[in-house]
Amino acid sequence: MTASDGASRIPGIDDGTNAAAVSTTAETSEPLDAATYAELREIGARYPQARSGLLPMLHLVQSVEGRVTSRGIEACAEILGISAAEVSGVATFYTMYKRRPVGDYHVGVCTNTLCAVMGGDLIFERLKEHLDVGNDETTDDGAITLEHVECNAACDYAPVMTVNWEFMDNMTPDSACALVDRLRAGEPVSSTRGPRLVTWRQAERVLAGFPDDLADEGPSAGPSSLVGLQIAREREWTAEARPDGDDDSAAEATAEQVDPASSGAAEGSHEAEEIEDDAAVAASDADVKHEDNPDNPGGDDK
């Protein structure tokens, strides 16, 4: 079963000619179109056992249908030779699969503890009010679905939001409102660490394993990801072993000794002065962080 020719297995070879037609979000008894069936089969063929493709297949269903529909479930079941109930049981297990129509932009606000404390709770409350929707609800114009999300592995950029699962880092209530206003107005918005935002359906297609050629957009890393590396560069720290007795580094080593008796994390240790310069550099980074976010007008109380 594992054998299949190499070329068709190379992910990313997707010329988009067989992109599925976008159907309406209303439930219809018509089966999904042939092109979608073909792509669903194609997903299954990536795996030694086709059933492994079910999660990406459901992502594809969402990209075509705007949610997980009954006919999408039927299609998966038919292709995999399992029951619709089985597919349904899988779909309901995972939070990214939606039974209700999702807007063009799925807006997530991280309200796990770290982000919540840093401002995520207030951001989420403000957005509910601003958009006049509750959790997991969509605005009347169908533009935005608001949902609070769990830790999205970006805690060093707290408070964190996502739009269609792209990072919007270092948000505030004001920048969050400005962001959704721009999305609703159809203005172009870019992720702080990624490309110009695509629609939720387009995003789901990428998650189904059909790349959209935007991999080269955005930076290598955001500023927080580089804080430690920048310090290492400034101090010429590397991962090379230093032979013992190396004068320079020995002096540095002593300077690195932190007095455990001193109180406070940064204050009190005789090392504090030495790091002051770097801290100032880094601190100025932190100051501009909110302004770095193109969607943050910088008008928040600070």
Added chain:
Amino acid sequence: MSRFDTLTPVLTDNWDADRSWTLASYEDRGGYAAVRTALGMAPADVVEAVKASNLRGRGGAGFPTGMKWGFIPQDNPKPKYLVVNADESEPGTCKDVPLMMASPHTLVEGVIIASYAIRASHAFIYVRGEVLHVVRRLQRAVQEAYLAGHLGTDIHGSGYSLELTVHAGAGAYICGEETALLDSLEGRRGQPRLRPPFPAVAGLYASPTVINNVESIASVPSIIARGAEWFASMGTEKSKGFGIFSLSGHVANPGQFEAPLGITLRELIDLAGGMREGHELKFWTPGGSSTPILTAEHLDVPLDFEGVAGAGSMLGTRALQLFDETTCVVRAVLRWTEFYKHESCGKCTPCREGTWWLVQTLANLEQGKGQESDLDLLDDVCDNILGRSFCALGDGATSPITSSIQYFREEYLAHLTHGGCPFDREASTVFARQEVPA
């Protein structure tokens, strides 16, 4: 003996390079040389090298990686699989995502070497679905690696062939648990499996399977390129090598810091410019929300597996979430507990029912409606979950509760006397009005 600098960029070393995620940039810096080296070695010797490095799993549990690879029964006629755990969902953990975003080829190169070592013909990267741009970068890196002949049939004329599939998940913390991940990768609900059999014997499709964390696999090329000895000379006695330490929360400059294991939080906070102006550390997690919280007493604990265990917690994923005195510990713990309740897969009763009770009891306390005996009730329920649940999610759910009661009992009680939370939520935010220190 040799010594090392305070920070030792290896995995993070190319994150500031121009277009670091591309094959061209990666190869310019010597990338994929380790694959050629490894392909010139016997697979068993690659396993030996990783054993000799003493690399321990970076996904939380710290199991020796080389030993795990050695468990793969090579006399088993079934295909072998490598599965990379890129689900990164443990609250506070944020190291694998920036790694895959900035340098997906480091991971792909590690996958090839690890797969060769265990003689796998198909490998998978199971990446959580909620990080779209990371998925894009992985897809592109894999595509580039195929086109360059690093993947596919007869890699560089070695006779070794490997397929690599990037697989996006769909939102479920439990799928980070390795056996739940396998079920999910088989297209099922992500629920943990009974062990034994262990994945090394019967994993994906009941075939021998190695599951490793992103950072574990990404560390492998450096071990092959620079030597097991180099790796093993870094770190502490039983916790060798380097790791990415993620600082988040009320610190002046949150971010990623790659250092030998054994660095202390005090050193890391100093590097991060101290706690935010005018505030002090109150509590922190050493390795994500599933590791018991620690306090300012623990600033000098060496952050290695043994040191943190000695302080009553776990190194976990080095997800250092720092909270200052403006943070209500009860609010923090309640939120984590709601997370565990939401993410409990429902397979076993202690976790499914227990997390529900924990949330009820904590929510009451937080609103000042409970009573002092509720703290004993919490401890009791935790007792019934810890060690009795089917997987480590249940155990993890108890960590923040029991540790916070241990260190902050008075703060729980203050909610009762105050008739609710005595803290100002605004004060703990990043956009709080700066109070001018007197």
